[in-house]
Amino acid sequence: MHILVSSNPLITAVTNDDGPPSQQSSPYIHAFVQTLQKAGHVVSVILPHQQRSWIGKAHFVGQVTKPTYFRPGTLHADDGITLDKPAKPDEDVEEWVLIDGTPASCTQLGLYHFFRDRGPVDLVVSGPNYGRNSTSLFSLSSGTIGGAMEAAICAKKAIALSFAFYSRDHDPKLIAGGSRVAVKVIEHLYSNWSPEADLYSINVPLVPDVESHKIMYTYALQNYWTSGSSFDEIPATEGDQDPESHEQEIRQTGEVVDSDVEKQITRHQHRHFKWAPKFGDVQRSIEAAPPGNDGWAIGQGFTSVTPLKANFMHTSDVEPGELKLESDSSPIDPLEVKEPSFHALINYEDPYVQPLILSALERKLPPSSYRLISSLSDLPTPSTPCLQIRSYESLDFHHLMAHPQTSLANAYIIRKALIRKHWLAHTISSWLSKHPDSILKNHVKPTPDFELDYAEFLDEALVEAYELHESFARNAPLADNAPEREWWILKPSMSDRGQGIRLFSNEDELRSIFEEWEADAPDSDLSEPDSDPDNKPSDRNNDGNESRSAAAAIMTSHLRHFVAQPYISPPLLLPSLGNRKFHLRSYVLAAGALRVYIHEEMLALFAARPYEPPSSSLDLGIHLTNTCLQPHPRSSNPHPNPVHLLSTLPLPFPHTSLTDQISTATAQLFEAAARAQMVYFQTLPNAFEIFGVDWLVDEGGTAWLLEVNAFPDFAQSGPEGEGVVRGVWEEAVGIAVGGFFGVGDERGFFGVGEEKGFFGVGEDKGNRKGGMRKVLDIDLGRK
Known part of the structure; x- marks a missing residue:
């Protein structure tokens, strides 16, 4: 079979988007071509002359494309040579063609302008790509798939091949195993081509014994970028980076953390930007999706085979036919276009939380009520209503204090009376000295x-x-x-x-x-x-x-x-959950000056090993329940699941006993901080904050306060607690954000037609499982 390897090698005609063999950017192409040749195939190779990843099925308009000629050297070594002229007819050397163009251009030129003496091309293989091409986020931008897509629209059978690597050591044994699997799958598909498929996308994981792993037909997971911009701002003086070096940087870091430095407000700022995809979005979408998609298969160590169509399909919810506009419609006057109620700067700098916040805004507020911005300099005026949800260090508190009626932020400036452990002890002891009958005496040692x-x-x-x-x-x-x-x-x-x-x-x-x-x-x-x-x-x-x-x-x-x-001894132990010590994490919303809400569904975080009293063992794995101390990743964790929902625990008493205790004690705790430590817990009408409050339950069922955390590490909740974290942010947005800016759907959290409260939203309807329970509502006179 005559195979064209292009833009990412495959059989017959081979291409890729990573360029010629290179341990840095294209480590698999040479071994794969040799494996094809050993299988008896005629292989023609045409590649971009340099890294062309993330370019899709593009062509350079107006560019004169010129070839050079590459003679591969030693396998797994960067000793090939590039020449300006092709070999003479009598020279017996292996020679590939390099093009100063895109993967799709390589496919076109390989099919119609080179290798004509070898006969018609039976199959175009684009790859193996250096890295996976799974899910729509990768696939829609992939130069590897773009090269195969070009062949498909030229009515040629085409396969996009990608090798999902887990080490950059480029183990020759793993590469050889992956190449053998790829060739066998390619040969099978060519002989058993589905009449519905224009091309196939294959992902082979480079793992030991891959040849004994399953090969799965999969669907392409539809997913989205949710963590914000895929570009990072860089200093305008920073020099351009060549594509190959930048692609290598992305592979090494996996993801570039967002940066957002406030600058002087001008009409336009002179800024440079660098492509910085947020790969965490891909992994979270895979974890949230049911099995059977291409990303899931790779995660299981399986080879994924995804049949694709070479087109953009219309949605199934639209029937063909005439679209009739409203008869009384008239051109829209741009002056009458309503501005959003507020602008939102959302940059939490946590890939677990960022998409949950964006989702909460979408679910709880009308889309037209807000506009996302990337910097406060994007505000039309400094006094334009603005929401900041950012890491504490990135919040512009000067802007918050200068515009108390229009600016809202997700943290109070000063709250050490709660979050510093020694200050928390002072707060409580001071309150109890003046209020000896306070409920706190029953919940704080x-x-x-x-x-x-x-x-x-x-x-x-x-x-x-x-x-x-x-x-x-x-x-x-x-x-x-x-x-x-x-x-x-x-x-x-x-x-x-x-x-x-x-x-x-x-x-x-x-x-x-x-x-x-x-x-x-x-x-x-x-x-x-x-x-x-x-x-x-x-x-x-x-x-x-x-x-x-x-x-x-x-x-x-x-x-x-x-x-x-x-x-606290003895702690409450649950035999059915391994008699492991655990603590409860309650999420508390403090809004304005001051209302306090507690999320009624709480998390139970368990220690790694069965409990023994300190007199028997001081092993911290027995006594500490912080999930960050658990072995990671959890998929390989030999210990039982460290996170459970409180509502699912087999308690020897009603669950409401704990939620009622914690709600009452939380209300008293925040009132103590707000009234007795006003210098060290300064509530603001235009701020809100989510705290993680930890409690340990003793054998008798009493909840004891451990500590209060600002900016809790939500990611430690894991997939088991994601629904709780999502609910916390959705209801925080509904209460604090929607109320402050006077927007939101009252049919959601609060119900219809109820009286507006301090934040301009309706009162909650008492206790709601899984929702927020208001536990404190006091007026501290800070308007």
Whole structure:
């Protein structure tokens, strides 16, 4: 069979979009061509002379296309040579054609202008692409598929071939195995071509033993970019990057994080932009879709085979026929076009959350009520109504404070009274001293806090920690493994992801913890503490920043504050879920100054291993329930599922017992912070914020407060909790955003015809499972 390999190699005529053999950008083409040749096929190769990925089925209009000639060298080595002139007829050398054009142009020229002496082309193979081409997000822009599509509209059988790699080591054994699978599938398809297919898209995963894995017919998953712009702004002085280097950069990083630097407002800003696709959107769409699509198959280690049509099909919901316009229609006066109620700058800088926020806006607010922008400089005027939903560090609080009637943001400026562990302890103790009958006394354990720079000063630091001294005295006569022994949990006040958490039961054990950290920490980590403004980097994903070493995380300049929480024992254990310790994560919405809502569906986050009391084992995998400590990815996690919905837990008492306790205690907690610590929790009428509040349930069914997290790491909820996170954001948008700007569908969260409240939206109808329950509504006089 005569096979044209073009733009991404295949049989007969072979092309690709990655260019000639290169360990950096086109590592599979040479091995694949050799495998075709060994199978007895006549292979003609025509390729772009350089990287042409993401170009689809394009042609360069007006360009004079010129060929060069490539002689491949050693397999898996970049020692081929390119010549300006073809070999002479009597030279016995293998020679490919390189074109300074696109994959589709290679196909055209290979079919009609080169290789005529070899007879008609039976099949065009475009590939193997360096990377997968699955789902519509990849396929619609793929130069590999574009090369095959060009052959299809020239009435030739065509196959787009892609190799999904998981390592950039380019293992020759994996490449050889993938090439053999590809050739066998191609030969089968050629002999069993579906009359409905114009071309096929094949994705072969480069994994060990791929030849023994399943080969699956799949459908192409229809998905969308949802995380915002696929372009990143770069300095206007930055030089252009050649396509091959930029494609390699994308492959290495997987995804480029958005950046958004505020600039002076002008009519137009002189900015440069770089293509930066958000690959996380693809993975999330695959995880949300049912099995059977091409992306799913690759994730299972299967080879996917997707038959395609070479056209854009019309939708099935439109019948052919005349479209009649309204008889009284008239041209639209541009002056009468209604401006949106507000402009929205949505850049949460979290690929898990960003699409959920955009979806919440679409579901809860009329499309015409808002317009998305990429920078505050895009506002028509500084006073134009504006919503900012961004990471804490990126929020423009100056703009928020300058325009209190028209600007809304997703965070309060100062809220350390809740989110700093030592300040939280002060907030509660201060409130209880003035309100001794407060419900908080039944849900918060006394929590000593202290400051410490060096272990040698521990005695001085604990002078006023009376609860610890009394506990140490009670423990003194007890054996180390005595069940009656009291245990404490040491927590750095501003740490996250379980960093620095340790268990201790006497002063010597506590001292040894700090001595261990000092021994491990470099001198630069033991510097003087900085000031403590509220807008620290640790405010973002307070329970989800990147992990660092324990010593560096704890003894750095701004982490010298510590709290000691009594170990709650025994915790509630559920035999059917492995007798693992767990805590509850409740999502709380604080809006304006001040209404507080709690999402009634909560998450239960479980430890990795079955519970044992501290007297038996100090293994943190038993005692810590933070899911970021669980093995990843979860698909290979040998431990049971770490996340469950509270409503699904087999509790020995009604679920409402916990939701009622947590709702009541949450209301009192936020009121305590707002009234007793007004300097350190400054509510604003034009701000709202979602907090993650953690609770531990003891054996008797009492919920005890653990901590409050600003910008909680929603991604740790995983797929099990995505519905909860989605619901939290949808109802936050309905309550805070829709209410502030006076837009939204009252038939959604609030119902029809109800009285407008403080935020301009209706009152909620009491308790709603899975929805928001309003637990606090106070007027702090901040209008």
